[in-house]
Amino acid sequence: MTNKISSIINGTRLFERLMELAKIGKKGDTGVERLVLSSEDDKAQELVTSWMEEAGMSVRVDHFGNLIGRKEGRDKNLPTVMIGSHIDTVPNGGRFDGTIGVLGGIEVVQTLKEANVVHDNPIEVVAFCDEEGTRFADGFFGSRGMIGHVESKDLEAKDENGLSREEALASFREGIDVQRRDESIRKPDDVKLFLEMHIEQGPFLEKRDLPVGIVEGIAGPVWGKVQKIGEAGHAGTVPMNMRRDPLAGAAEVIASIEAICKQDTTGTLVGTVGKIEAHPGGRNVIPDSVEFSLDLRDVDLQKRENALNRIEESIASICKDRGLTGILERTLSIDPVLCSGQIIESLQEGSSSLGLEAPLMISGAGHDAMFMEKITRMGMVFVRCKNGISHNPAEWAEKEDIVAGTALLYEVIRRNI
Numbered sequence: 001m002t003n004k005i006s007s008i009i010n011g012t013r014l015f016e017r018l019m020e021l022a023k024i025g026k027k028g029d030t031g032v033e034r035l036v037l038s039s040e041d042d043k044a045q046e047l048v049t050s051w052m053e054e055a056g057m058s059v060r061v062d063h064f065g066n067l068i069g070r071k072e073g074r075d076k077n078l079p080t081v082m083i084g085s086h087i088d089t090v091p092n093g094g095r096f097d098g099t100i101g102v103l104g105g106i107e108v109v110q111t112l113k114e115a116n117v118v119h120d121n122p123i124e125v126v127a128f129c130d131e132e133g134t135r136f137a138d139g140f141f142g143s144r145g146m147i148g149h150v151e152s153k154d155l156e157a158k159d160e161n162g163l164s165r166e167e168a169l170a171s172f173r174e175g176i177d178v179q180r181r182d183e184s185i186r187k188p189d190d191v192k193l194f195l196e197m198h199i200e201q202g203p204f205l206e207k208r209d210l211p212v213g214i215v216e217g218i219a220g221p222v223w224g225k226v227q228k229i230g231e232a233g234h235a236g237t238v239p240m241n242m243r244r245d246p247l248a249g250a251a252e253v254i255a256s257i258e259a260i261c262k263q264d265t266t267g268t269l270v271g272t273v274g275k276i277e278a279h280p281g282g283r284n285v286i287p288d289s290v291e292f293s294l295d296l297r298d299v300d301l302q303k304r305e306n307a308l309n310r311i312e313e314s315i316a317s318i319c320k321d322r323g324l325t326g327i328l329e330r331t332l333s334i335d336p337v338l339c340s341g342q343i344i345e346s347l348q349e350g351s352s353s354l355g356l357e358a359p360l361m362i363s364g365a366g367h368d369a370m371f372m373e374k375i376t377r378m379g380m381v382f383v384r385c386k387n388g389i390s391h392n393p394a395e396w397a398e399k400e401d402i403v404a405g406t407a408l409l410y411e412v413i414r415r416n417i
Contacts, residue, residue: 002355006276008410011403014107018402021047021087021103022095022401031393032095036088036130036141037065037168044087044191045157048102048127054112061120061173062184063143065129069309071109073121073417079192081417082376083108083409084126084368086142094395096402100383101197102127104406108413120417121192121329128368135159135168143368147375149184186375193343193416194372199397201365203388211401212408213361214347215380217299218370219268220336224294224309226253226315228326232280232288244323246290247278253326256314257294268362269307294328299336299362311398343379343412356404379412381405 024044025034034040043065043220049059052069058177059069067087070080085101105125128146133139136157144150155166155178169176200206205213230246254273261271276292294311298304319326344360351358361382369378383405386396 005354005404005407006230007147008407009107009403011399014103014403014406017051017103019097020106021099027088027092030095031092032089033091034087034089034094034281035091035135036132037135037172038161039105041088042172044128048087048106051103051106052125052269053108055115057109061176062146062177063176064142064150064184065169065172065176066142066146066184067127067129069106069109071113071123073119073123075120076122078121078221079190080122080124081192081413082124082126082194082372082415083196084124084128084143084372085196086128086131086193086200086368088130088132090132090391092393093132093295093391094389094393095317096199096385096395096397097201097390098131098198100168100199100397100402100405104197104402104409107406108410110147112414114343117414121417123417131368135394136165136196140366140368141165143371145181145184146186149371149374150181182319188375191363191376193340193377193379193413194369195343195379195381195409196367196369197383197387197409198367199365199390199395200361200382201388201390204361205359205382206386208359210357210359211384211398212351212358212403213382214344214351214357214358215363215382216344216360217336217338218363218367218380219270219297219299219365220301220334220370221295221297221306221332221366222304222334223332224308224332225291225329225331226250226294227289227291227327227329228315228319229289230252230287231325233286235284235286238286243286245286247287247323248322249318249322249326250276250290250292252318253311254292256318260310260314261296264298264303264307266300267297267357268300269303270364271307271311271377272297297364301336301340304336318373321339334366334370337373337378339373339375339379343377346412346415347381347408350415352391353411354407356408358408381408
């Protein structure tokens with residue numbers, strides 16, 4: 001870490017806050033579990049609120065459950081400069097995913113306050129509600145809400161106890177009223193730019209021994225459900241050449257998905273099958289049907305769609321050869337987004353001034369930033385994480401790397417307020 005970086009950011013304060021926040025919802029030695037709108041989430045928001053206030057911000061919660069700290073500029077009518085991420089976690093998650101973006105944003109504002117920096121534009125730091133999507137089976141609720149992309153079905157979604165999201169929001173904070181959610185939707189004129197800092201969740205930076213990176217674009221996922229229907233039978237009495245085995249067919253399709261993605265020479269196309277179920281599920285029974293998930297991502301929408309078409313062709317061909325019926329149903333489709341060229345340039349200038357060698361890179365994971373791009377210029381900073389591990393108690397980012405990323409945020413914010 002350069003002397004300039006350490007002189008800008010109070011790294012000790014920032015890292016101590018990260019560790020203090022990690023105590024809320026602590027599981028085991030290093031795990032954290034703070035599901036959205038839970039008692040742990042409530043305690044975490046109270047703690048983050050106190051730090052926002054210490055940094056000179058007024059704090060509110062909007063009708064989507066987003067926690068927002070705001071430091072006014074000399075002109076309240078100018079569009080806000082916004083920094084954000086999330087503080088909710090997956091079950092038994094880690095200490096850095098999302099949190100470094102929120103607490104790093106607070107540190108930027110507190111640094112400006114302590115340096116008596118006078119600024120024209122207001123600054124806001126946002127902890128978005130329900131980025132992870134674990135409790136209600138869909139993510140990015142707060143950022144989707146902020147740009148006006150929340151529908152009634154999102155509010156009607158229920159957790160495993162049968163509680164709807166609308167009910168959970170109403171009981172979480174006094175004053176949250178999803179029926180008044182239009183009041184919390186932000187327009188393009190409201191936000192000058194949006195920045196998000198996040199751990200990389202991959203090995204790119206670590207392999208290059210670099211602390212931070214600058215994101216060029218965020219891959220858009222298409223999620224699907226593949227169902228293959230065959231014919232059940234006795235495992236010992238049906239000859240191999242007479243079987244209509246959907247599980248064997250599914251295995252062939254899964255292998256073709258891997259092969260199709262590996263043919264992409266850019267390395268940005270990725271496909272994953274993370275869940276598979278065979279029915280009826282007996283050890284000595286040939287299945288009559290199989291269902292498995294598909295997660296396909298790329299920053300190039302056309303390339304992703306072409307790959308999906310090839311996968312559909314592969315399903316049809318394999319089903320024909322094996323006497324099966326195959327269906328691919330899309331369950332989610334999000335377009336990839338590119339970060340603002342102006343913000344990328346500003347981040348590169350800031351990187352040079354700090355003595356960093358921040359490379360340009362792609363985000364394979366989704367982030368709140370991809371939704372904020374719909375209403376404003378957007379940029380992201382990635383921070384190196386150990387072994388690329390995330391959503392795991394072993395998740396780790398070095399203090400010096402987080403401070404470097406926060407200093408880069410500070411440089412860009414200071415140039416835009």
